Amino acid sequence: MKIYDVIILGCGASGLMCASNIGKKKSVAIIDVNESVAKKLKISGGGKCNITNASVESKNFDGDSEFLSYVLKRFSKDNLLDFLERNRVDIELRKGRYYFCKNSSQDIIDVFKKATKYSEIILNEKIIEVDKQGEIFEIQTDTNSYKTHSLVVATGGKSFQTLGASEIGLDIAKKFDMEVKDFSPALVGLTVQKEQFWMRDLSGLSCYVKIYVEDRVINEEMLFAHRGISGPAILSASLYWKKGTISIDFLPDKNILELIDGSKKQISTLIGLPKRLSKALLKALNVEDKECKKLSKIDKEKLSFIHKYSFSPAGNFGFTKAEVSRGGVKTNELHKETLESKKIKKLYFIGEVVDITGELGGYNFQWAFSSAYLCAKSVK
Ligand SMILES: Cc1cc2nc3c(=O)[nH]c(=O)nc-3n(C[C@H](O)[C@H](O)[C@H](O)COP(=O)(O)OP(=O)(O)OC[C@H]3O[C@@H](n4cnc5c(N)ncnc54)[C@H](O)[C@@H]3O)c2cc1C
Numbered sequence: 001m002k003i004y005d006v007i008i009l010g011c012g013a014s015g016l017m018c019a020s021n022i023g024k025k026k027s028v029a030i031i032d033v034n035e036s037v038a039k040k041l042k043i044s045g046g047g048k049c050n051i052t053n054a055s056v057e058s059k060n061f062d063g064d065s066e067f068l069s070y071v072l073k074r075f076s077k078d079n080l081l082d083f084l085e086r087n088r089v090d091i092e093l094r095k096g097r098y099y100f101c102k103n104s105s106q107d108i109i110d111v112f113k114k115a116t117k118y119s120e121i122i123l124n125e126k127i128i129e130v131d132k133q134g135e136i137f138e139i140q141t142d143t144n145s146y147k148t149h150s151l152v153v154a155t156g157g158k159s160f161q162t163l164g165a166s167e168i169g170l171d172i173a174k175k176f177d178m179e180v181k182d183f184s185p186a187l188v189g190l191t192v193q194k195e196q197f198w199m200r201d202l203s204g205l206s207c208y209v210k211i212y213v214e215d216r217v218i219n220e221e222m223l224f225a226h227r228g229i230s231g232p233a234i235l236s237a238s239l240y241w242k243k244g245t246i247s248i249d250f251l252p253d254k255n256i257l258e259l260i261d262g263s264k265k266q267i268s269t270l271i272g273l274p275k276r277l278s279k280a281l282l283k284a285l286n287v288e289d290k291e292c293k294k295l296s297k298i299d300k301e302k303l304s305f306i307h308k309y310s311f312s313p314a315g316n317f318g319f320t321k322a323e324v325s326r327g328g329v330k331t332n333e334l335h336k337e338t339l340e341s342k343k344i345k346k347l348y349f350i351g352e353v354v355d356i357t358g359e360l361g362g363y364n365f366q367w368a369f370s371s372a373y374l375c376a377k378s379v380k
Contacts, residue, residue, distance in 0.1 A: 001145070001146075001147055002027075002146075002147070003136060003147045003148060003149065004027045004028065004029050004120075004146065004147065004148040004149070005026035005027045005028065005148070005149055005150060006022060006026055006027070006028045006029075006148060006149070006150045006151075006152060006379050007028075007029045007030075007031065007137070007139060007146055007148035007150075007151055007152070008028065008029070008030040008031070008119075008152040008154055009030075009031055009127050009130075009139070009151070009152065009153050009154060009155050009168070009169075009172075010030075010031075010032060010153070010154035010155040010156055010169075010351070010353075011030045011031070011032035011034070011037045011038065011121060011123070012032075012037075012038055012039070012040055012041065012154065012155075012156050012164075012351065012368070013038060013040070013041050013351060013365055013368040013369065013372075014154040014156075014350045014351030014352070014368040014369065014371060014372040015030050015032070015152070015154035015350075015351070015372070016030070016037065016038055016109075016112040016115075016116060016372075017112070017368065017369045017372035017373060017376070018152055018154060018350060018372040018373075018375055018376045018379070019112075019115075019116045019119045019376075020111075020112055020115035020116055020376075021115075021372070021373055021376035021377065021380070022119075022376050022379055022380050023118075023380055024118040025380075026379070026380065027120075028116075028118070028119040028120070029119065029120040029121075029122055029146065029148070030116070030119055030120070030121050030122065031122045031125055031127060031139065031141060031146070032121075032122070032123055032125070032164065033124070033125065033126040033127070033164045033166075034123060034124070034163070034164040035123055035124055036123065037109065037112070037113070037121065037123070038109050038112065039163045039164060040156070040160065040163050041105055041108065041109060041365070042105055042106065042109060043105075043163075044105060044365075045100055045101075045105065047104055047105055048100045048101045048102075048103075048104060048105055049100065049101050049105030049108060049365070050098050050099065050100050050361060050362040050365070051080065051084070051091065051099050051100065051101065051108070051362055051365050051366075052077040052080050052081065052099045052362040052363075052365060052366040053077065053097055053098060053099065053361045053362040053363060053366065054077075054093065054096065054097040054098075054099070055097065056072060056076070056077045056362075056363065056366050058072070060358055060359045060361070060363050061356055061357060061358045061359070061363060061367070062186075062239050062240060062326060062356070062357045062358075063331065063354075063355055063356030063357060064331040064332075064355070064356065066336075067331040067334075067336045067356070068356055068367075070336045070337070071336060071339075071367075071370050071371055071374055072366070072367075072370050074370065074373070074374050075369065075370040075373040075374060076370070077099075077366055079373075080366060080369055080370075081099065084108070084111070087111040087115075089101060089107045089108055089111060090102035090103055090107070097361065098361055098362055099362055122141075122144075122146075125141035125142060125143055125144060126141055126142040126166075127139060127140075127141050127155070127168050128140045128141060128142055128168075129171075129175075130151065130172045130175065131175075132176075132344070132347075135149065135346075136148070136149065137149075137150075137151040137346075137347070139151070149346060150346040150347075150348070150379050151346065151347050151348065152348040152349075152350060152375060152379065153169045153172055153173070153329075153347070153348065153349045153350070153353055154349075154350050154351050154353065154372065155168050155169040155172075155353055156169070156325075156351055156352040156353060157183055157324055157325025157327075157328065157352040157353065158183040158319055158325045159183075159185060159188075159319045159320075159321075159322040159323065159324060159325050160319075160320070160322075160323075161319070161320070162320075165325075167183065169328070169329070169349065169353035170182070170183065170328065170329070170353070173329045173333070173341075173349065173353075176341065176343060176344045176347065177343060178329055178330070178333040178341060178343060178344075179329075179330040179332070179333055180327070180328065180329050180330060180355075181326075181327035181328060181330060181355050182327050183319075183325035183326065183327045183328065184325065184326050184327055185238075185316050185317070185318055185319050185321070185322030185325065185326070186238055186239045186322055186323075186324050186325060186326035186357055187235040187236070187238060187239060187322060187323035187324045187357075187359075187360055187364075188235060188238045188316045188317050188318070188321050188322035188323065189225055189227060189228055189229060189230035189234060189235070189238070189316065189317040189321060190228050190229050190230075190234055190237075190238055190241070190313035190314075190315070190316050190317075191227055191228040191313060191314040191315045191316065191317065192228045192229060192311070192313055192314055193311070193312065193313070193314045195311065196284075196311050196313075198280045198283065198284055199224050199228065199229055199280075200224070200225070200226055200227070200228060201280065202224035202276060202277055202280055203224050203225055203226040204223075204224065205223075205224045205274055205276060205277055206221050206222060206223040206224070206231055207221065207222060207250065207273055207274070207277060208220070208221050208222075208252065209221070209222045209233050209248050209249060209250055209252060210248070210249040210252035211233050211234070211236075211237045211246060211247070211248055211249075212246065212247040212248075212249075212308070213237045213240045213241050213246045213247075214240045214241070214242065214244070215240075216237075216240045218233050218236045218237050218359075219233070219252065220232040220233035220236060220360075221233055222234050222248070224277075227317060228313070228314070228317070229313075230317075232360050232361075235323065235360045236359040236360045236361075238316055238322075239326065239357060239358075239359055241313065241316075243312070244312065245310045245311060245312045246310070246311070246312075246313065247308045247309065247310040248308075248309045248310075249306075249307045249308060249309075250273065250277075250281060250306050250307070250309060251271065251272075251273075251306055251307060252307075254272075255307075256271070256303055256304060256306050256307065257300060257303070257304060259271075260292035260295060260300070260303070261292075262292075262293060263291075263292040263293065264291055264292065264293060265291070265292055266289060266290065266291060266292075267282060267287070267289055267290065267291075267292055267295070267303070268282060268289045270292060271306070281306060281309075282303075284309070285302050285303060285305055285306065285309075286302055287299050287302050287303050323360070323364075324352060324357055324358075324364050325352060325357070326357045327355055327357075328349075328352065328353050328354045328355040328356070328357075329349045329353055329354050329355060330355050331354065331355055331356065333349075334349060334354065337374070337378070338374065338375060338377075338378035339354070339371055339374055339375040339378070340375075340378060348375045348378070348379065350368070350371040350372045350375045351367070351368040351371055351372060352364065352367075352368060354367075354371060356371075
């Protein structure tokens with residue numbers, strides 16, 4: 001049986017970036033269960049893929065910040081943008097911070113297809129098990145077995161199983177006695193408890209908010225949904241939320257008490273949010289909707305909680321809706337310079353399967369590409 005120099009498990013964002021940078025001198029195979037490559041990349045960002053962010057710092061991620069900073073410095077967002085420019089992928093900046101493909105995420109997939117033309121791409125095969133005999137790794141899929149000197153695990157997280165996702169990456173790490181943190185859904189909508197069911201009644205409405213969650217502050221748009229709350233602000237908040245309370249400032253750029261001071265207007269009008277939301281908020285804060293000048297001292301106190309509406313969400317929408325999985329192979333198991341396992345030589349883990357997860361905004365692709373690049377340099 002042929003023994004490859006390198007086999008990459010998973011033909012998603014990180015697997016393709018890794019193969020693209022290994023070069024043609026090594027024999028490389030990439031194995032994936034799907035019938036086509038990079039299915040998540042293809043549909044991400046509404047088909048235009050939010051590839052990175054104008055500001056990429058370790059504070060935008062959940063995970064080992066020292067490890068992360070090291071990797072991001074070696075292949076930064078500027079290196080990624082240069083790579084895309086060199087390959088003539090048109091990129092546009094949205095809202096001054098999010099980099100998207102101008103045309104389609106297929107443009108990036110086409111670049112990778114070209115760059116991996118010397119690699120053997122094996123599709124429609126589900127990886128079942130990995131073993132190591134002496135210096136050689138053996139990979140068992142549902143139809144074949146393969147052998148390799150170096151093995152790169154790029155199998156991603158557990159969310160969106162319809163796109164091929166599985167926990168095989170964690171199973172492989174566990175098999176080699178590496179420490180892992182179980183996957184949990186992240187970048188996902190949150191369900192609410194009975195006291196916040198008023199939010200579900202506002203389904204379809206959105207507003208700009210500031211969210212305080214754990215030690216993080218997130219400024220973005222939130223969306224009321226029929227199952228609870230969602231939108232960019234909530235998705236990013238879900239990354240840090242650990243069953244406790246979150247606090248929402250519904251008027252982040254204003255001061256409600258200054259706003260109402262001496263005004264003859266009705267409060268719900270003055271707040272300046274969509275009327276339905278203003279009315280629901282007043283009800284939730286237990287303040288009667290009336291002329292501002294008629295508000296009592298107690299009313300004003302209650303009203304000030306519009307800047308810190310605190311509550312405990314009930315849960316989240318689950319892996320089927322989560323854009324990523326938090327958790328993965330612990331970074332203390334890996335060399336940050338190479339992404340190689342400290343315990344098992346020539347075994348590497350890259351991308352989402354590693355216990356580093358970014359906020360919404362292109363951070364997860366940046367991590368996938370940065371970790372893949374560094375690994376490729378080492379494997380090469
Ligand atoms: C709907 C959606 C939208 C997203 N939008 C963005 C965005 O705009 N910006 C951003 O930064 N991030 C986004 N993400 C997250 C991003 O897609 C991932 O973080 C990124 O793809 C991770 O790259 P990866 O290579 O680690 O894993 P993946 O890209 O998921 O690749 C893993 C590959 O491994 C294969 N695989 C897994 N298990 C097996 C098995 N047992 N056998 C064979 N093959 C297997 C899978 O089929 C898959 O092709 C989005 C995710 C989703 C679900």
